[in-house]
Each structure stands twice: as C-alpha cells, then as structure tokens.
Amino acid sequence: MRMYFPEIYPDELVYSWFGRFAVHSGYINSQLLQFLYSKRSDTPIKEFIGNLNPEARECIAKIYPLRELVLKHTMYPQYARFVPLNQRQDALYKLCYENCDMHHLFAVLPRCENERYLKYCPECAREDRKKYAETYWHRKHQIRNIGICPKHKCKLLDSSVPAKSMSLYSFVTAEEVIPDIEESISVESPLQIAFAEYTEQVFDSPVDFVKDIPISATLYHAMKDTKYMKSTGSSRYMTKFVDDMTHFYEQIELNEIATISRIQKTLLTGRGYDFSIACQIAFFLGMKPEALTDPQLSEEQIKQEAESHYIKGSTTPEWEEYDAKMSVAIESVAADIYSGAADNLGKPEKVTEKLICKILGIKEHRLENMPKSRAVLDKYSESYPESWARKLVWAYEWLANNEEDVFYWKHLRKLTGVKKARFDEVIPYLKKYADEDEMKSIMAIVKGI
C-alpha cells in the first residue's frame, strides 16, 4: 500500500490526521491499524501517535519531522511541560522513535467525569468546514480544564468519542460525529475567559529544552511576598492558600478544581508536575504566563526552594493538628446523630459528610487531607437502606411505647420518611437491629395485616 497523507491542519491531533487519511484513502479501520502499527494489540493513544511500525514511521517522517509532529500535533506540551528536563527530553525522543506507553513517560491524572470524551467547539467546526470543507479534532480543545474555546469564548462540547483509548481502537473523524449546525454557548465570565486564555498561552509557549528549573521552585518564588508565605520563606500557610484558591475557582466552571493533596504535591514535595494544577496555582497567584513557562531563577533560588521541602511526607504540621482536633469533634457529633441523641424525639439518622461538615463548619474539600477525621466518618458510614432499617426499628419501638392504639404503616412512614417501595431493600438489615418479635410485627405492619 502507498501512503498519501492529506495535509495536516493547524493544531490538529495526529489521531485526527490518521482518521482523515483513512477516509481519504478509503481504508477501513483494521487496514489502517495494520498499516500504521506493529501489532494488533498496540493501542495507540488518542493524545499521542502510538507505536508506529518502522515503515510507517519512516514514511511519516518524510512528510513531517517526527519531533515537530510530537510538539505541534500531540498533547506533549501539556504532559511534558513541567516534568524535569531529562524526562522531558527522554519522552520526546521515545515518542518519536521508540515503542512506549505514555503512562511510563508522564504521570497522567485520571480523567474526571467531565473529561471523558473528545471535545470540540461548534464555531471552530463551522469555520473549518468553510475553509477546508471538513472539520477535525483540535488539540487545544482537549487541554484538561480549559473548558471554553480560547478563540471563540464559547463552551466546548463533548463528542461521542471517548478521550481514552479503547482496546478496540477505531479512528473516528470529527467530521463524522460533529453536527453540521449547532448553537454555541457563549461564556460571559471575564475570569473564565482569562483563565482559558492563560491556559492556552502556557500550552503554546515553547517547551524549554535547556533550563531545568523545577516547577515547585518557580511557584515557591511566586508565593514569596504574598500572604501565603512567612517572610522568612520557612513555611507556607497552606490551609488559607487552598481555601482561597478553591473559592476562587468555584467562580469558574472548571471541570476539576485542584485538590489539596495535588496542590501540596506540586508545591511542597517537588514531585507534582501536572499541567492544569500548575496553571491553576500560577493563575491564582497572578503570575504572567512567561513567568511560569520561562522562569528566571538563580541556582541559589532553586536551592532555597529545595531546602524548604517538608521532610514529613506531604502533610504539614498545621494540617495534622487541625485533623486531630476535628476528628475528636466529629466523633462526638457523629455518635449523637447516629444514635438519635441529637434529635428531639431520639430518632437516629444517617451520618453524612455533608451534614457533619455543615455542623462543624468544615469545608468538605478539606476532608481529603484529614486521615483521622476520615477514619471516624468511615466508621459511621452506612448505606441508605441500612439507615432506614435502624430508623424503622426505632420508630416501631417509639410508637409501641408512646401510642395507646394500634398503629399502621402510615405512622411509621410519617416518623421515618421511608417509602414502602424501598422496603425490600431494608429487609436484609432489619434483623440486625430488631429482635424476632419486632421483626415479625414490622413485617406485618408493612403488609397491612
């Protein structure tokens, strides 16, 4: 087979280019796979090129230098930008010339619910079709957490094509799945637009193949002279920083706001290199994109940051103290809710994180970094059917003690809020909380006997 590749469009994913190549040349998926890759078991990843066989690699390299292809048409600038220099260089070489799995090259964070499909911008699709008579998968629309098209300031939409590679690999072109006419949803929030533009600028900046400045050092020096760091530089006020940053990004519809542990990993351990987390921290700190992508730090400054790393794992003493204090408070509040001591009538309730956090004024996102508090909550966790069973047994006993007359399901329901339709789910738990007589009586009441 001869290979006649179509022209690759600006910012087009290689995956998209290969898909169009198949359509233009009339190949079916299995032919294309055989053609490009070594084994059928190779599952090329949509964000990169995949393990090309030597002939295909040679042929493609003649059309387009592989290095340029990786830099301009894969998600390399996202995943590699903040990893250490030697890893950055090594990954680029391997992506061009070796058979490798991207998961061995970079730490790739799992995708959240909102990032499971390849995304597109209806306006870009319209423009592409006008200009090229077809549309294609754009790289920038796939940047994690970008949310909106940086060019048209409208929401990116999910296609039906999973962003992850499936074991049954298929090339689906954007032209096949993006509707011909679709309304775009414009985004008005200046903050959200600014964040998307910022992300785009960072993504577009040349990847540095000369300097080796850890991202943790860049961010450390950006945090200096802010209220989040002691003037001596010896410690940072992480609780306040994370709270303020979370609050800041809650104003934007981000797909996933950086969590405490990821922020700490990036800032405090020097082992976190995620693109979106770094962008979120830098944008929040008001750093210019160049300050993030082309930092100017002296050896002395880099050393200073390295020495500031906390030796004690990824948690700070401040957090441990807060966790210890709150876990005691959670235990006492949770015990009262669970047993019914917190209720006027003595009705037991299900202990939920939301409720506990509300009562104690704990921000829910903080729990992730509070292992002691988590352990207490886990101890009280139960399914809804189990909590209904406990409540029904309590209600039965309460009615038996307080009502003179016989009572019916409606009385139980009024006290507990449990729906009869869900009763089947409750039965397995009933015998855990009721004795045999109670169990029989409750069953009889439910059946209306």
Ligand SMILES: [Zn+2]
């Ligand atoms: Zn667009």
